Amino acid sequence: MRPLDASANANANVNGDMGGVAETLRGGQAWSRRLARGQILRLIDPSGTACVSALFYNARDPWERYNMADTLKAQYTAFLTAGRVLYSDMGRVLVSIIDDTCGWHDTMSGCGDLASSQARFGPGRYQELRNEFHRNARDNFLIELSKRGLGKRDIVANVNFFVRVSVGDDGQVRWMPGNSRPGAHIDLRCEMDTLVVLSNTPHPLDPGRVYGPPAVEISVRAATAPAGERDPCRVSRPENGRGFALTEAYLGELETEGTRPGAGPSSMAPPAVGS
Amino acid sequence: MTIPSVLTPFVLKESLRVPGGAVYDEILPAGRGWSREIARGQTFRIVDLEGNQAVDTLFYNARDPDERYSAVDTIRAQGNIYLTTGTRLMSCDGRPMLRIVADTCGRHDTLGGACSAESNQVRYALEKKHMHSCRDSFLLELARLGRGMGKRDLPSNINFFMNVPVTPDGGLSFADGVSASGRYVELGAEMDVLALISNCPQLNNPCNAYNPTPVRLLIWDAP
Numbered sequence: 001m002r003p004l005d006a007s008a009n010a011n012a013n014v015n016g017d018m019g020g021v022a023e024t025l026r027g028g029q030a031w032s033r034r035l036a037r038g039q040i041l042r043l044i045d046p047s048g049t050a051c052v053s054a055l056f057y058n059a060r061d062p063w064e065r066y067n068m069a070d071t072l073k074a075q076y077t078a079f080l081t082a083g084r085v086l087y088s089d090m091g092r093v094l095v096s097i098i099d100d101t102c103g104w105h106d107t108m109s110g111c112g113d114l115a116s117s118q119a120r121f122g123p124g125r126y127q128e129l130r131n132e133f134h135r136n137a138r139d140n141f142l143i144e145l146s147k148r149g150l151g152k153r154d155i156v157a158n159v160n161f162f163v164r165v166s167v168g169d170d171g172q173v174r175w176m177p178g179n180s181r182p183g184a185h186i187d188l189r190c191e192m193d194t195l196v197v198l199s200n201t202p203h204p205l206d207p208g209r210v211y212g213p214p215a216v217e218i219s220v221r222a223a224t225a226p227a228g229e230r231d232p233c234r235v236s237r238p239e240n241g242r243g244f245a246l247t248e249a250y251l252g253e254l255e256t257e258g259t260r261p262g263a264g265p266s267s268m269a270p271p272a273v274g275s
Numbered sequence: 276m277t278i279p280s281v282l283t284p285f286v287l288k289e290s291l292r293v294p295g296g297a298v299y300d301e302i303l304p305a306g307r308g309w310s311r312e313i314a315r316g317q318t319f320r321i322v323d324l325e326g327n328q329a330v331d332t333l334f335y336n337a338r339d340p341d342e343r344y345s346a347v348d349t350i351r352a353q354g355n356i357y358l359t360t361g362t363r364l365m366s367c368d369g370r371p372m373l374r375i376v377a378d379t380c381g382r383h384d385t386l387g388g389a390c391s392a393e394s395n396q397v398r399y400a401l402e403k404k405h406m407h408s409c410r411d412s413f414l415l416e417l418a419r420l421g422r423g424m425g426k427r428d429l430p431s432n433i434n435f436f437m438n439v440p441v442t443p444d445g446g447l448s449f450a451d452g453v454s455a456s457g458r459y460v461e462l463g464a465e466m467d468v469l470a471l472i473s474n475c476p477q478l479n480n481p482c483n484a485y486n487p488t489p490v491r492l493l494i495w496d497a498p
Binding site: 014063069070072073074076077078079089090091092104108109111112115116152153154156157158166167168169170171174205239242243245246252 | 354389425426429
């Protein structure tokens, strides 16, 4: 996978003009994109009932990926919101949550699959429904990952944006209705070049019996500045200060590599990401 | 903050199996990795010999390791984040892999993940990088297996005997252990599985009571 160096990227014009990247994600739709460090991905929930399941990878070396456990334990939390960051399994920050008007995003209840979809909504086959057929998050992830040379082994515990799953004192999990609201958004700032994979599909614990995931709006823009010394995500916990320091050290390592004659991504062996 | 471990009565279930009948019975020292196939119908017991020892564990379908333990599918299948007697450990393909058939500890974690050199740096100090970690043990054990498995094969794991309470308002903590010397968990394999264990070497938090200790691993054939 090529790094997202804007100067070497075929999408340089698109990446240089963030006003142009705005999309609607239909109900059931999957989406993936490599975002450059400094870009901000905004997810908007127009209906107030969305569930956007998401996975995150280091775009250059995708065997480095989002890690639920490292994210939760570094920040002593069971959910995601503004001021928190999404950690990779290498102690580095993939993305920071710099704004959030929803307030609670889940990362411990996984995603829907074909069996759970059929159990709740019926067969939902293409044969009868054409492109209104019932897509599910796991199949969407497999499709998007496969297009990028990744696959089943690369699916880890995901994030479910706009979803709240609460844990009782006895450990019981409960999907909470009314967590989001119409027009709520979350802004994710990439702290390294990041492959983002999204699926706009029903959450498996949502008790609704009618398949109809609502549309979600997506936009990408450039950050005004990288995370400074007093960035709210960096200072929200001492752990995050160290996470940002490790991320910046890694980016420095990549820059050094890029300045050596003959070095850089084109001369590197292709990543062993095929199955 | 509420303390679920006090509010929730643990259901403890003992096993009738005796070590003399086991076909495998070994001691795994702290800081070591371990892997072994466990056949469908066999029963696998992990004994916390000295108390409050975290045993980081993963399971794979022995015939197709792309199918592996899934923490989130397990949580969703039982509607509860804690693992104990009756819990079915689910695969990423939504199939039961093993079932907890006895448990004298009463609660096991599957949200806390495995420690690594890098997460130790984030959580404790940049200078902690030299310390031994579960993820290193996992990686070395997978490399030694020679099955082509590696870092991509490390999803979220189980931490047997570890207590990671979550509160209704979304707090998460690493609490003192709820295990004790001699407590055990026993699992019945519902498919042929490859078990992967790191007997946790963590010295920075109470998951091992700051004193990593050996565990005993036993396997019985189907009766």
